[in-house]
Amino acid sequence: MNRELYTKLKVSVNSIPLSATVISVKKDEHGNCGELRYFAINTSFTNDCVALFFQDETSDKSLEEKLKEVESKVEGALYTINVQKEPKFEDACFKSAWKKEPLHTYVDTTKMYGYWTEDFFLPVAVSDDEKDPDVAYCLFIYTLNKEMDVNKFSAVSPDIASFIIKACLELQSENDFYSSMQLVTDYIREYTGAYGASVMSYQSDLEKYEVISGSTVDNVSIKEIFSHIPFSTVASWEMLLKHTNAIIIKNEDDLNYYETQAPAWVKTLRASNVFNLCLVPFLRQNSIIGYLYISNFDIRLMTKAKEMLELLSFFLSAEVANHLFLERLEYLSNIDILTGVKNRNCMNADVEEFSIKFKFNPMPFSVAFCDINGLKIVNDNQGHDAGDKLIAAAADILKDIFKDDNIYRAGGDEFSIISTHSTEREFEEKIKKLRELTSDPNKLCFAVGYYHDGGSGPLELAMRYADERMYQDKNEFYERHPDMRR
Template structure:
């Protein structure tokens, strides 16, 4: 539903006094926040309390960067942190909402029949809903310049009140959309200097900044970390034989796979066909498991193939040394790849 349609819809009807008071109060709260995220948390809290829902969430989505962000959240009694929940959810699940929303401008789940209907449309998403105890849901997009730039949703509410709940969240989406659009513009300007546009991961400048900062921290307080270098062996051959447009598609897929495997880690495009990973949250075994997962997903010598060298430092905190070791191991595996596939272009 476009903004013009929304305005026409609400212009033709008289809003209930309690809903009008809620909108005014929440818009004031949105201006009261000390920063953007605290303002959005205020909106989420007001919306959750007005609708007597268990959880309320506000998210933005950036398709060209293959990312979404939780910008506001509120959960009854602060029982869970929604950001932690969404850290485990891949971008593709959130991306799938748009197609389902096109049917009737929202996604509403009131009962098990609705849940099973959406399970057929997006089984992985519904699986996450069930895992997190969601029994009812109202999800509304917010729109800027006829483009979906984010979503607001409520969970576990009195479904007999769904019409009023949908009206409240839809109205709030109008006011949130302009704030979110401004936030996305600022974030985009910031990201342009740090994000590699072809892959959606951090660029070399961001890596250099991170290495300098983390290296200084580790010297003061050594802590376990892991690093890896991942070489995209097939890129030069694809560029030469199929053209750079196809090569750019390969880079895009490479970035997507890396972000799926190394969630919550730092991913950088360190050079044209090489990526670096820095992890400060995984154990050695967990990092090795991710490496093996990457090798399984990127083992096609005709398309996506990574050779990987990695190193874990559990005691010394010597980041530069660890990166040298990882890079050395990657180069050794790299030579082995070209020995096994002599027709590939180095």
């Protein structure tokens, strides 16, 4: 360390009342951002670090001793000594130190620290005799705010403001949710000069994500791309975003870093020839509910794009949250909570819809009724919890066998199935497999009745025939096992 330069910059940074540090920014052999180190820190910055370094310690050291210890640890150390590696931060330091650009950002870090962070990056000039040809310096100053300062955050350039207004007007248009999101996604891709952009919803409790909209230069389907990516890969983003409000990958170095954190994800990026990207989470009550995903964007637009995306994400978050709320309402009104199959209300609505459809467009279909034998004995002898587990296990078998068909919990222990995708032979094979798996009276035993219609009769009549056959099957079961009769 150049002691004369250090002394000069230490005096300068200590004259700043806010938390501040001079950062040395080293160029790597390719002329890109290399090591970032705390060159000189002021007292306010040191105080902030004390709480971090001594948070898990019971120490008898005085505050003065703690300050000196922290100062000796931090000065000269890589910036990652007290924070997570952050590509956006590195890019800002590099631009300020090497390109002599003053930068100002206002970042939502409430998820990490409980505060908004306002950051200032200022270039630091040093004399020729103090220079290292591979090192430049910037001054980093930050403040923390409990609430967002709307006046500061809204001070955006006219073109960004115009873009945000255009996008918000589209979101409030009379188009349906998916159409509006598609148009906004197109706008984002064009604005950022990206190859692709997409908006996604994310529900960690249901282990589910959905590509709501996608836009690419060559009209490749982003939904198709993500159809091959498992939920676990998308779930890994949540861990990566634990200490930052967005992920920006600019180059191979950033890809290599994230490969150490989420190798499965980066493998998919390399396979899809993604060399840079921006991933912005949508937050609701401090939980991630979706993402804005932009790949292979124009790196020259990164600063402007980042500012636009951070602001637009507020509005997109609200739209995605409303979409998920309505989706949950629909789910709860149509799905049986215990089993995860459709409920009776949904069955009644579907039967009415199918009946109209078959009337005007006759087609072959199959129906089945399945009723659990001996459930009352289980409830009486083992309790209703055991009975509920038996019902749920029965539903799991039905979902596994009748994957592409409509499955309903028609009553307490009764299920119905409507199939329009299987031939008569295929449906009979499914019924055969069902009987093989559910014919043990001591575990799980279904009474089953089914009927296939070639396209000539009404659905209601077919369901009546299947129901009658199921009751016939049930009566035969109780004749063989009278001790299990209800």
